[in-house]
Amino acid sequence: MRSKIFVSAQEVAEKAGVSRSAVSRTFTQGASVSAETRERVLRAAEELGYHVNHLARGLMRNESGIVCLIASEVATPYRSALLRELTLQLQNAGKIAMFINTDRSDGSVDRALQQAIRYRADASIILSGLPDKSITELCLRNGQRLVLINRDEDQPGPLRINLDDDEVGGRVLTAFARAGCRRLAFANSEAGTPSLMGRERAFVAAAHGLGMDVIVKRHGWTGYEAGRVLAHRLLTAKERPDAVFCATDLLACGFMDAARHQFGLSIPDELCIVGFDDIEQASWSSYELTTFAQPVAEIASRAIEWLSRFGPKDGKGEVQSIRLKAELIWRKSVRAKK
Amino acid sequence: MRSKIFVSAQEVAEKAGVSRSAVSRTFTQGASVSAETRERVLRAAEELGYHVNHLARGLMRNESGIVCLIASEVATPYRSALLRELTLQLQNAGKIAMFINTDRSDGSVDRALQQAIRYRADASIILSGLPDKSITELCLRNGQRLVLINRDEDQPGPLRINLDDDEVGGRVLTAFARAGCRRLAFANSEAGTPSLMGRERAFVAAAHGLGMDVIVKRHGWTGYEAGRVLAHRLLTAKERPDAVFCATDLLACGFMDAARHQFGLSIPDELCIVGFDDIEQASWSSYELTTFAQPVAEIASRAIEWLSRFGPKDGKGEVQSIRLKAELIWRKSVRAKK
DNA sequence: AAATCTCTTGCACGCACGTGCAACAACCGG
DNA sequence: CCGGTTGTTGCACGTGCGTGCAAGAGATTT
Structure with missing residues (x-):
């Protein structure tokens, strides 16, 4: 338990002379607040250094905005490039990346997914390793979406992206x-x-x-x-x-x-x-x-597009497998003719 | 707002025939529960697929367990090696890494730190870019700890790690x-x-x-x-x-x-x-x-050791700057003698 | 002027969790 | 048999937030 405390919406409300609901509403997209109170709330928030608590917001909305990336061998050129693209596009989609490294000790993908569940991640993207089927089901049952990249085992439920x-x-x-x-x-x-x-x-x-x-x-x-x-x-x-x-x-x-x-x-x-x-x-x-x-950017965009799509979780009739083409880059390690 | 809901402690309590407090206590380190109820709770939790909600726990304890890594050029060999080490050691320390990529668009370090604050990260580690002094102060005032790696500007407050x-x-x-x-x-x-x-x-x-x-x-x-x-x-x-x-x-x-x-x-x-x-x-x-x-492993361990140290936030008398030595690796791009 | 509508606001509740406090049972020594 | 101690349990409250509901304030219509 830490001693010092963040500034809460309550304090902002008091400073602005409005109710806490008003504060909440100014920071909620599409809620009804008059321009004047909104202005006063924003000013008070600015002065106090207030920031919405996404932990609590996630608790309410049942949607944390967190996407968990699970990978090993992160320092490898290919992996790091893919991670770069994923994190970037996740941010653009208004989500935030939580990262779990599964180097050393195996079976760790399961532990990673447990962590993802504990933090109520909306989805997990698995770049390496493979979870038990039981864990997969647990995720899906909890409304977690799962994406497997380049791991084409026949797991039902998650989206699978791989190359031809x-x-x-x-x-x-x-x-x-x-x-x-x-x-x-x-x-x-x-x-x-x-x-x-x-x-x-x-x-x-x-x-x-x-x-x-x-x-x-x-x-x-x-x-x-x-x-x-x-x-x-x-x-x-x-x-x-x-x-x-x-x-x-x-x-x-x-x-x-x-x-x-x-x-x-x-x-x-x-x-x-x-x-x-x-x-x-x-x-x-x-x-x-x-x-x-590898079409890294496309892999990332397809994954994120899928997991931010808002549909029935069991996904009957949804696309569950994407197959992309790798592009051949000609350089000089193959001669043209004998 | 998502429709389906995670399993809550309440449901586990009902299934196990105990109060919700008992459930909470079985999953809290050092709380007082009898061996029998503990067993019953654990069994019920297992069957229902219950996992403690770290969002709510973070809310209560005022300590989320989240550490935010802020970096750009992540796909670069050196950066990805450092990130690898940091994430690994963070996990060993029982924390979890949230990751923010500051490629494209600058001033983005400030936005990154705002995200870190919104998710109530316990600390942020900044590998590149530099936050405004105002933001730095905001972090510290909110009890966030800050580590700057290889960024020796004279910011007061955060820990600075760099090389000689x-x-x-x-x-x-x-x-x-x-x-x-x-x-x-x-x-x-x-x-x-x-x-x-x-x-x-x-x-x-x-x-x-x-x-x-x-x-x-x-x-x-x-x-x-x-x-x-x-x-x-x-x-x-x-x-x-x-x-x-x-x-x-x-x-x-x-x-x-x-x-x-x-x-x-x-x-x-x-x-x-x-x-x-x-x-x-x-x-x-x-x-x-x-x-x-670069002593990557040591950089990571010193950073994490510092930020998991539990002291007064204003840190009078604490070490605020660490200077490490880089080790010269002799290979073959310099001749021994003329 | 009365009636209806729209917009805003506060109250109160719920989300999943930790924890102080008091109640209670069990045990022990006197 | 009783007072005291120890260990466990449930109650209730608090954490920061979103939101349905109803009340209120204007604005518009009849």
Whole structure:
């Protein structure tokens, strides 16, 4: 219990010589107050340094204005870009972002959602990890809306936003084929995230469709270091690949660095590489990586548009799954022709 | 006003056959409840899916448990690393992070702080931008604690955490001197942030102390692209520098890329570079940048330790300013000797 | 002038919670 | 058997706010 207290509507009312209701009404959109009392209230509020208590307001309205963002690996370029966009657009929509980091200790998504419920968040957006079905139901039952980004398990209830993997697989394959590449590889992490596995499956399937085979290697956590290790694994093989699709730009950067500095390979002449995410580093002149850009702004806007839509909570007939396209950004890590 | 309603303590009480006070007490640390009623309440709560409403609890206790993080350029490697650490440690301290992004539109720090006040955040941590003195006072008067990171203006009241610039300037200079560099430069952005300007001043001062001069160039926003531009400006001069201290690792990466790929310079043989922040990319093998690591974890822990300390708000006799040391990480962008 | 309408205002209640106070039961020592 | 102690429980009030309801003040119509 803290000692000092915020200034309340009561004090403003007394100072302005009106009732507390009048104060409440001046700060409520669309309430009926005369211009004069409104003016007096605003002046008194200004002088006292009054600010509406959103905790109490949320209590009354049963709507806190809080949206909870649940994510791990926040310091990663892609994640931080998505978070940036989400927070920005949330603010524009008049909501405020509460943030929960689920690094270290797993099962923590459930704990995160519990926190969200405790603070009566209107909605939660989950960027990584996946809640138990029981928790999901709890959220929905409490009127919480849920958005899952790039996590296409078949959870009923929440909105799912993800990217079209099949199209990606096909486009990478035709790019490699046009470059005259023969020995294809896919470099992945062991994270096993649906989006990563989806890209892998799509690429392999596309290759099989053209009668080609793909060497798939997975290692470690989805970062630069894993990319280097994967390069060592793949480039020391007898049948060295001449085209690698990396599940992530971070993997691709590590892969490229190892390929060039340790193996002395020239990219794209001897080795073609495609990444995914279009992180800022992909455009740096040490990489100039051909990659897929996630439509980050659109992901954010679709998510927020959905969760601020005011409909029946069980959402029969509502859209529950959105599939977006990733845009291929041509740079210089894939050659045009052999 | 939303239609459906959360489960309230009242309902739990009815289901468990006790009074609402009993429910409240089972969920309050250190309250007096018998083991039996506690058990019954917990079971009823579990079955109904009850969660304490932290909005209402915050209302009563005058302590919301919310800490507001105010920052811009969140997708930047250094910022996102700091945010990661802060959110993680806040959670460990039993608090929750509310996040406000101050990109686009300035004066937005004030608006951010207003939001923090509206949600009755116990404290705010400001990573960039600077609030008006009036707002600062408002916060303190309302019992909000304030932490400014790397923003050493002489605001009274908030805790200020920043790094020892003088030591940094001196160490870079001796490193360059030992490498036999003659023509020094400092590459900075036009942001004019206190921390950036502090490094600049310290480096220039250290050079003057040894009777050397420094070419200072500033350009644009603190990012990769600005680093490239600065490289062009500095490396096309008649007297081309052979040692550059970049205010930021991002600037340094851009600078290195331009120096190598556009000017064909070899680093560190023909050009020595030092950066600041020790972002992840600094360790990538395309850069291997010698740089200063900010003690991110310590910054976060000191901030949180301070703001969860429970003392008189006006804080006479309390520490209000913390000065930490940045650690020099030796990699390969500065040669050992000529 | 009377009747009707519109606009504003205050009262009182409710939202979900914490907590001081008194009542009460149980237990113990005398 | 009684007074005192300890531990638990419910009542009632307070936290800051929104809002339905009815009363009041003007303004307009008949």
